[in-house]
Amino acid sequence: MDAPSPLPPAFSAWFASRGWSVRAHQLALLEEARAGRSTLLVAPTGAGKTLAGFLPSLVELTQRGGEREGLHTLYVSPLKALAVDIARNLETPIREMGLDVKVETRTGDTSPAKRARQIERPPDILLTTPEQLALLVSHRDAKPFFANLRRVVLDELHALVTSKRGDLLSLDLARLRGLAPQMSAVGLSATVREPADLQAYLGGAGTPSGLVTVEGGAKAQIGIMATRRRLPLAGHVTAHAVDDIYAAIQQHKLTLVFVNTRMQAEFMFQALWSVNEETLPIALHHGSLDVGQRRKVEAAMAAGRLKAVVCTATLDLGIDWGDVDLVVNVGAPKGASRLMQRIGRSNHRMDEPSQALLVPSNRFELLECRAALDAVAEAAQDTPPPRTGALDVLAQHVLGVACSDGFDPDALYREVLTASPYAELARADFDAVVDFVATGGYALKSYERFAKLRRSKDGVYRASNARVIQQYRMNVGTIVESTMLKVRLGRSRPARPGGQQMLSRGGRVLGELEEYFAETMTPGDTFVFAGEVLRFEGIVENEVVCSRTSAGTDPKIPSYAGGKFPLSTFLAARVRAILATPKEWVKLPDEVSSWLHAQRLKSRLPKPGELLVETFPRAGRFFLVAYPFEGRLAHQTLGMLLTRRLERARLKPLGFVCNDYGIAVWTLGDMGAAIARGALSLDELFAQDMLGDDLEEWLAESALMKRTFRSCAVIGGLIERRFPGQEKSGRQVTISTDLVYDVLRRHQPDHVLLRAARADAATGLLDIGRLGQMLTRISGRIVHQPLDHVSPLSVSVMLEIGREAVHGEAADEILAEAEAQMLEEAMA
Amino acid sequence: MNLAAQQVIEMAAEAFMLGRLAVVPDLSGALYLPDERTLVVADLHLEKGSAYAARGVLLPPYDSAATLRLLGAAILRYQPARVIALGDSFHDRGAEARIDESCLATLRACQAGRDWFWVSGNHDPSISAAMGGTVLDELDIRGVRLRHEPSPAGALPEIAGHLHPAAKVRMRGRALRRRCFALSPSRCVMPAMGAYAGGLNVRDPAFRPLFGLGFSAHLLGDGRLFRIDQRLLLPD
DSSP states (O other): OOSOOSSOHHHHHHHHHTTOOOOHHHHHHHHHHHTTOOEEEEOOTTSOHHHHHHHHHHHHHHHOOSSOOSOOEEEEOSOHHHHHHHHHHHHHHHHHHTOOOOEEEESTTSOHHHHHHHHHSOOSEEEEOHHHHHHHHTSTTHHHHHTTOOEEEETTHHHHTTSHHHHHHHHHHHHHHHHOTTOEEEEEEOOOSOHHHHHHHHHOTTSOOEEEEOOOOSOOEEEEOOOSSOOOSSOSSOGGGHHHHHHHHHHSSOEEEEOSSHHHHHHHHHHHHHTOTTOOOEEEEOTTBOHHHHHHHHHHHHTTOOSEEEEOGGGTSSOOOSOOOEEEEESOOOOHHHHHHHHTTSOOOTTSOOEEEEEOSSHHHHHHHHHHHHHHHTTOOOOOOOOOOOHHHHHHHHHHHHHHTOBOHHHHHHHHHTSGGGTTOOHHHHHHHHHHHHHOOOSSOOOGGGOSEEEOTTSOEEESSHHHHHHHHHHOSSOOOOOEEEEEEOEEEOOOTTSOOEEEOOSOEEEEEEHHHHHTOOTTOEEEETTEEEEEEEEETTEEEEEEOOTTOOOOOOOOOSOSSOOOHHHHHHHHHHHHOGGGGGGSOHHHHHHHHHHHHHSOOOOTTOEEEEEEEETTEEEEEEOOOSOHHHHHHHHHHHHHHHHHTTOOEEEEEEOSSOEEEEESSOHHHHHHTTSSOHHHHTOGGGGTHHHHHHHHHOHHHHHHHHHHHHHTTSSOOOOTTGGGGOTTTSOOHHHHHHHHHHHOTTOHHHHHHHHHHHHSTTOHHHHHHHHHHHTTOEEEEEOSSOOHHHHHHHTTBTTBOOBOOOHHHHHHHHHHHHHHHHHO | OOHHHHHHHHHHOOOEEETTEEEEEOTTSOEEEGGGTEEEEOOOOBTHHHHHHHTTOOOOTTHHHHHHHHHHHHHHHHOOSEEEEOSOOBSSTTHHHHSOHHHHHHHHHHHTTSEEEEEOOSSOSOOOGGGOSEEESEEEETTEEEESSOOTTOSSOEEEOSSOEEEEEEETTEEEEEEEEEEETTEEEOOOOOTTOOOEETTSGGGGGGOTTOOEEEEEOSSSEEEEEGGGOBOO
């Protein structure tokens, strides 16, 4: 390079000493920063994104003369671990170049003393998470603290913006733009479908940021793992591929084995160890494990002491732990973009191709893997569309602003509109949120005297007392976990004569389990956790007490959900296309193509755009199987609504199961015959008006809806988060949000929190939005195939029966069955 | 017994004997004593919502109205000559001052034309005359004692509240938790009727000293009561 270097000498020398040259995008970002423009950097993993993001700040900080001027750069990452990791990575260049730059992290683990000191004497660069940023922005000293802020760096922006955390961050970003008008933002993102959405998010609605794109390096080498054993028709455990996965691990330096759920991780880890004849160092990493345990695995990875790690999405984000040379993705990828980001974990050098293998668990998943491979080959992206900002998150933010300096509603409304998820927020909705925060937002105005916000003569709303501020600070954040119970080793002592069985505790804590999972177990059940088979002894206070089992005990693993993420719409469309195009089937393994040929022969395959519905009798019951390919969540909602309608048609539905691809409903009445004689119309059964009254009626009692409401109530600040140990204090302390939901729904159905919960339900656990699109798509295009027996395709759905909880019964049916069971026993 | 009440009983529920006293658990959570034309309700916890609001948790202020509507409907169906509220009718001492006019009007309408007894509970040790009715610590009916807190040592058969019994059942992978009556030949612990009253699982140790010979749980379903054997009930 002959042109004068745009970098200060110390930087040029440092780059040279490493044998690196400054990359074009790093220079582009320097340029943008000098001009004070916000910029989005879209680059594949390994492109030196993080260094590019910090380079302008490091250069500016070196060039400043004299004293520190407070916080210069704020870095926000979705993961605490990532912030810590980045701090470590920044230390190297700073030390080697001898720069006088102070870098610190601020996370939930930071001590109160250090936090206080950071406010008083801020470092140059502070690395933190969205929740901690919300606390900083609502701090009473927020104004002086951010006065000289020059830059905000948002890492893994593509992952942040898809959730309520992204909504919260957008609002805090809007606030920062007000507190520090000189500030510019840098977003670091993996490749996305619509960079413009992120540019609007970063720069603010109406003032989109600039864009720097780095084209992908070497194309990844991805294949579907050929297995010696046949691919099963259904199931999610992928047991058939364990030997082959082990063989791949043997042949590589460090393999990441990604699975979709914690349970799958536990199973795969166990299975790999059961064939681990060479006792290769294979570790387990998932979010429920004890933090200390996770840190150990991470350190061992970074030090190159491991051969493979079985992990969930907790390792999904850009943490660079070591020299990974193979990524194995077990189960269906669910989305093309997600898959590409995972694959990026392997080989953090852009110029070498990443190696990845997909391992489908069943034949439908194989179709999905095939579709994902095609998508990756043409670099098609299916990142989700931008969010509409949630009202419960806005409520939390409004309370936060009231806790710092207070706000004038007109000014705050204008500021909120600059946060891109809230760009379309109506003033009436904003006012409803403020009213909710202040006095609960009820039609019955009886809480004026208990108001959390008070408006002073100058029109400014402020928190009415110190307790409100404390409540806010305890409850900040948008992640509402299902209640977790600690898993502790202990043992059950034999009962003393006439006494209660005693559970002794005092053993080691192994990690945490969801309360609902613990509830499914009875003492004596065995399950896999933290890589060993444990015996469930009981729940004592807030802990699951377990004992170790003797070697060779088979775990009773009660449930395998297919995965947290539903199949993306984009991949679903591609899978439907493969089904409809027999000439594509040559790309599929024999057992899969012959399965599809058999389906064509014995039943039929839907043409593009059609919905295939099969009906057949089996074991004294009548089955209806449909293949919408819209993901488990939308199917679950569809199942609830279909059973209601079949009930009304007097066909006596008994239950249904579903997976990501299809749904099976069974009844006592003969649906096939009812269709044949015109008593049941499939067009009417699947008519869009099911999203009207039927949906409303079901939502009234839906446990999923109640869970959604609870999460909105916590985020919106109606009720307080439960903290471990708090439950002990008894039943009068915590109020059940289910009761609040029932009362509110009946008395004020348009309340802002219910609206927030319905908006969540549309995209979240109930996926009503997607169900609606599907019903529109298939309207008038349903093909019915009456059959005498099970079809090849339907087997894959039918096999979910017994594996998954059967849905569909109303509460009273469940109770009636329990009642009847007792009668039966009495008669026996 | 009037005809309407007779029909309700035949339609909805069977009667159980508590000593010499016939009792009919109702889907609303009330207990009807047909021979006495008496309706018993427990743990209304009126103004629990506003009690939380005073502490900064602004729950919807509709709980008293919801509870009184449920109570009013039960009274309309059974047309009792006497109503006994079995304690914790008001959530706290301040409840009387906070309850609004329209709820008070509903309460007065419920009281009109019948005897009304407030049995005092730990949440409402004193109830003012403004709330109407007669305040008692406990009372006996046909050899059965009615009081707020169950007393394990009591010699008489007993009807009590206080514990807010709820029961959990699991069938085919789905768990359900509902308020319930816990019933034995000598004791009935009634479910809480208050809209915001939580439930305590009947497997909790608090119930153990009360039912030496076991009990059956009568769960409040959507359309009727369900009698579930103790052995099928799950802890939380």
